Amino acid sequence: MSTTTTTQAAAAQAVAPEAGATPVLELAAVTKTYRVKQGMFSAARPLHALGGVSLRIYRKDVLGLVGESGCGKSTLAKILLGLEAPTSGQVLIDGREVTARERTVLARRIQPIFQDPYSSLNPRKSIEDIIALPLVVHKIGDSASRAKSVARMLDLVGLPQRVLRGYPNQLSGGQRQRVAIARALVMNPEIVICDEPTSALDVSVQSQILNLLGDLREELGLTYLFISHNLAVVEHLATRVAVMYLGKIVEEAPAAELFAGPRHPYTKALLESVLTPDPNLSVPDTHLGATYPNPIDPPSGCHFHPRCASALEICKTTPPPHVRSAQGHVDCHLHAVPAH
Amino acid sequence: MSEPVLRVENLTIDIPMAQGTLHAVRGIDFELKRGETLCIVGESGSGKSLTSLAIMGLLSKKMRCNAARLDFSGIDLRKQSPRAMRALRGDRMAMIFQEPMTSLNPAYTIGDQLMEALQLHRPVGRAEARARAIELLGKVGITAAESRLSQYPHQLSGGLRQRVMIAMALMCEPELIIADEPTTALDVTIQAQILRLLADLQREMNMAMILVTHDLGVVARIADKVVVMYAGEVVEKGSAREIFETPRHPYTRGLLRCIPVPGKTRPGEHLGSIPGIVPSLIGHMDGCAFRSRCDVAEVACASDVPVRRTGEDHMYRCIHEVQPGAPS
Numbered sequence: 247m248s249t250t251t252t253t254q255a256a257a258a259q260a261v262a263p264e265a266g267a268t269p270v271l272e273l274a275a276v277t278k279t280y281r282v283k284q285g286m287f288s289a290a291r292p293l294h295a296l297g298g299v300s301l302r303i304y305r306k307d308v309l310g311l312v313g314e315s316g317c318g319k320s321t322l323a324k325i326l327l328g329l330e331a332p333t334s335g336q337v338l339i340d341g342r343e344v345t346a347r348e349r350t351v352l353a354r355r356i357q358p359i360f361q362d363p364y365s366s367l368n369p370r371k372s373i374e375d376i377i378a379l380p381l382v383v384h385k386i387g388d389s390a391s392r393a394k395s396v397a398r399m400l401d402l403v404g405l406p407q408r409v410l411r412g413y414p415n416q417l418s419g420g421q422r423q424r425v426a427i428a429r430a431l432v433m434n435p436e437i438v439i440c441d442e443p444t445s446a447l448d449v450s451v452q453s454q455i456l457n458l459l460g461d462l463r464e465e466l467g468l469t470y471l472f473i474s475h476n477l478a479v480v481e482h483l484a485t486r487v488a489v490m491y492l493g494k495i496v497e498e499a500p501a502a503e504l505f506a507g508p509r510h511p512y513t514k515a516l517l518e519s520v521l522t523p524d525p526n527l528s529v530p531d532t533h534l535g536a537t538y539p540n541p542i543d544p545p546s547g548c549h550f551h552p553r554c555a556s557a558l559e560i561c562k563t564t565p566p567p568h569v570r571s572a573q574g575h576v577d578c579h580l581h582a583v584p585a586h
Numbered sequence: 587m588s589e590p591v592l593r594v595e596n597l598t599i600d601i602p603m604a605q606g607t608l609h610a611v612r613g614i615d616f617e618l619k620r621g622e623t624l625c626i627v628g629e630s631g632s633g634k635s636l637t638s639l640a641i642m643g644l645l646s647k648k649m650r651c652n653a654a655r656l657d658f659s660g661i662d663l664r665k666q667s668p669r670a671m672r673a674l675r676g677d678r679m680a681m682i683f684q685e686p687m688t689s690l691n692p693a694y695t696i697g698d699q700l701m702e703a704l705q706l707h708r709p710v711g712r713a714e715a716r717a718r719a720i721e722l723l724g725k726v727g728i729t730a731a732e733s734r735l736s737q738y739p740h741q742l743s744g745g746l747r748q749r750v751m752i753a754m755a756l757m758c759e760p761e762l763i764i765a766d767e768p769t770t771a772l773d774v775t776i777q778a779q780i781l782r783l784l785a786d787l788q789r790e791m792n793m794a795m796i797l798v799t800h801d802l803g804v805v806a807r808i809a810d811k812v813v814v815m816y817a818g819e820v821v822e823k824g825s826a827r828e829i830f831e832t833p834r835h836p837y838t839r840g841l842l843r844c845i846p847v848p849g850k851t852r853p854g855e856h857l858g859s860i861p862g863i864v865p866s867l868i869g870h871m872d873g874c875a876f877r878s879r880c881d882v883a884e885v886a887c888a889s890d891v892p893v894r895r896t897g898e899d900h901m902y903r904c905i906h907e908v909q910p911g912a913p914s
C-alpha cells in the first residue's frame with residue numbers, strides 16, 4: 247500500500263508529528279445530535295451532524311477539512327471554538343480534556359475567521375472597536391495597551407492605520423476579511439479556525455488573503471483548521487486533509503499523499519470534480535448519481551453507498567471498517583484488511 | 587457561417603443614484619451563434635448580471651439601457667413591448683439563476699411549475715405537458731421523475747432544485763439560455779455534474795448559452811468564447827484558448843496568476859495578486875478603469891485607451907501592444 251511512501255512535496259511542507267508528540271487539539275469520538283422537525287406537525291427527530299469524529303491537529307499543521315454542504319464541517323468548527331457543546335465525546339487541548347466550565351480557555355487559544363466578511367463584522371462599530379473587542383471581553387490590558395495591540399495587528403494584516411476610525415461599510419471585501427483576521431489574531435491565539443475564509447471574495451482578492459494566512463502561519467507559528475470547498479486552495483495551503491461525508495471523517499492523510507493517491511471513492515470523486523483552468527479539457531464525469539442523502543434518514547451501511555460507483559453488496563448493510571495507515575485512515579470496505 | 591443568435595453592440599446601462607449616475611455597463615459588444623457557449627467573467631460589480639438581465643428584458647425600470655444593436659434571432663429586443671418580452675422569455679430564451687428559489691414558487695409542486703412553463707407558451711394539454719415534464723426531469727438526471735412531480739421545492743436538496751430549474755428553463759427548447767452563476771452555491775461534485783449536464787444539453791439542443799461565473803476553472807472547461815469584464819467594460823474577448831494560453835490584458839493575466847493550479851503552482855508558495863480595489867462607477871470616467879491596480883500602467887493610461895485586435899475574434903483594451911513580460 248502506498249500510504250507509507252512520503253512524496254518529496256509532503257516531506258517539504260508537512261510538519262510530521264514527532265513520535266509521541268501531543269496534538270495541540272484533539273477531538274475524541276465527538277458526536278453532535280440536533281433535534282429537528284421536518285414538517286410543521288411532525289415530532290422532532292434526531293439529526294446526527296457529527297457521528298463520532300476523532301481528529302488530531304498538531305502544532306503548525308494546516309488541517310484542510312473538506313466535504314459537501316451539510317456534512318458537519320461548521321458544526322465541528324463550532325465545537326472546537328466552544329460555541330457548541332458536543333453531545334458526547336471529548337475535546338482535548340495539549341492532551342488535557344476541556345470541560346464545559348473551561349470553555350473560555352478554548353476561546354482564548356482558538357480564534358475564528360468566518361466566511362462572510364460582510365455579516366461577521368458589526369456595522370455600527372468602528373474598526374478599532376471591532377479588533378479590540380476580544381481584548382475587552384477577556385479583560386486583557388488597559389485602553390492604552392489595547393490601542394497598541396490593535397495598531398500592531400493592522401500592520402500585521404497590511405491595513406493602513408487610517409482605517410481605525412472607519413466603519414466596515416467603508417471597506418472592500420478583502421479589507422474586511424483583513425479586519426476579521428486582525429480581530430482573530432489580537433488574542434495571540436495558537437490555533438485559528440478558518441471557515442470558508444475566502445469563498446465570498448473575488449479571485450483577485452482571495453489570493454492576497456491566502457498569501458497573508460500563509461505568511462502569518464510562518465511568522466507566528468500558527469496552527470490552522472482550514473475549511474473550504476475549493477480543493478485547489480486546500481491543496482495549496484494544507485499539510486493534512488480530512489474528508490467528511492455525512493458527519494463522519496471518511497479519509498484523512500497528509501495533503502500531498504491524499505491529492506496524489508485518494509483512497510476513498512468519495513475523495514476520488516471530489517478530486518475528479520476539481521476544474522483546473524485548462525481549455526483543452528472538458529467537464530469531467532464524477533460517476534456519482536443524482537441521489538442526495540437526507541441527513542435525518544441517512545442510508546444504511548456505508549452512508550455513501552447510494553452514490554458510490556464501487557459499492558459492494560456489504561456496503562448496503564454494514565458500516566465500513568476504520569482502516570488505519572501510517573499517517574492517516576480511510577473508512578471503506580474496499581480497503582478492509584482481510585481477516586486471517 | 588451561420589447568423590448569430592445574439593448580437594450586442596455598444597450596450598450601456600446607467601443607474602440614477604442620489605450621488606450621481608452609476609455607469610454600470612459602459613459600451614460592450616459581443617455576439618453568439620447557435621451551439622456556442624460564451625462565458626462572462628470578471629470582478630464583482632463589473633456588470634455581468636446586469637448585462638444578462640438586459641438581454642432578457644429584466645432590468646428594473648429605474649435603470650436606463652441603451653444599445654446600438656440588441657438583436658435576438660432577427661428580433662430587435664430594444665423595440666419589444668414588455669408583453670412581447672414576456673412571450674419570448676421561457677420560450678425562445680430562458681434564464682437560470684444562482685438561487686433556484688428565485689424561479690421556483692414554494693407554494694406549487696414541481697410538476698405544476700414545469701407544466702405551466704410549457705403551457706404558458708404552447709397550446710398543449712395536461713397529459714402532453716406532464717409527459718414533457720417527466721422527459722426533462724429524466725434528462726437532467728433526476729431518477730423516479732414521476733414521483734418528483736408532486737413534491738414541493740423545499741423537499742429537494744440544493745442540487746436537485748438546480749436540476750429542476752434547468753429542466754424548467756428547457757421545457758420549450760429555447761434558442762438561447764443564460765445561466766448566471768448557476769453552480770456557485772453548490773458543492774464541487776454537484777457543480778461538476780450540473781455543468782456537464784448543461785454542456786451536454788446545450789449540445790444536444792444546439793442552443794446558444796451564456797454562462798456568467800467568476801470561476802476560471804469553469805470558464806476554461808466549458809467556454810467556446812470568453813468575455814472578460816472590468817468596471818462595466820469588456821477588457822478582453824477571445825476564444826477560450828486565446829484567453830487562457832495567450833492572455834493579453836493585464837487584468838486577465840493578473841487573474842490567471844491569482845489562482846492556485848495543482849501541478850503548476852507549488853503548495854505554499856506566494857500566489858500572484860492584484861492589489862487595490864475597483865474604482866467607483868459613479869460619474870464620468872477617463873482612461874483605463876484598471877489603472878489604479880495595473881502593474882504596467884503608464885501616464886498614457888489616463889487618456890483614451892485603444893482597442894487592439896490580434897485575430898478575427900480576439901480583442902483587448904490596453905495601451906500596450908505587446909504586454910511587458912509576455913512571451914511573444
Ligand SMILES: Nc1ncnc2c1ncn2[C@@H]1O[C@H](COP(=O)(O)OP(=O)(O)OP(=O)(O)O)[C@@H](O)[C@H]1O
Pocket residue numbers: 280281282293295313314315316317318319320321322541
Ligand atoms: N442549530 C442546528 N439545528 C439543527 N440542525 C442543524 C443545526 N446546525 C446545523 N444543523 C444541521 O447539521 C448538519 C451539519 O451542518 P453544518 O453547518 O455543520 O454543515 P457544513 O458542513 O458546515 O455545511 P456548509 O458547507 O453548507 O457550510 C446539517 O444537516 C445541518 O442542517
Ligand SMILES: Nc1ncnc2c1ncn2[C@@H]1O[C@H](COP(=O)(O)OP(=O)(O)OP(=O)(O)O)[C@@H](O)[C@H]1O
Pocket residue numbers: 601608610628629630631632633634635636637646800867
Ligand atoms: N439595483 C441596483 N441599484 C443600484 N446599483 C446596482 C443595482 N444592481 C446593480 N448595481 C450596480 O451595478 C454594477 C454592476 O452590477 P452587477 O450585478 O451586474 O455586477 P456583477 O458583475 O454581476 O457582480 P457579481 O460578480 O458580484 O455578481 C455594480 O456596481 C452594482 O453595485
Ligand code: SF4
Pocket residue numbers: 510511512548549550551552554555556557558561566577578579580
Ligand atoms: S464502503 Fe462501499 S459504498 Fe462506502 S465508499 Fe467504500 S466501496 Fe463505496
Ligand code: SF4
Pocket residue numbers: 835836837874875876877878880881882883884887891903904905906
Ligand atoms: S491601459 Fe494601462 S492601466 Fe489599463 S491595462 Fe493597459 S497598461 Fe494597464
Ligand SMILES: [Mg+2]
Pocket residue numbers: 319320321441
Ligand atoms: Mg459550514
Ligand SMILES: [Mg+2]
Pocket residue numbers: 634635636766
Ligand atoms: Mg452577478
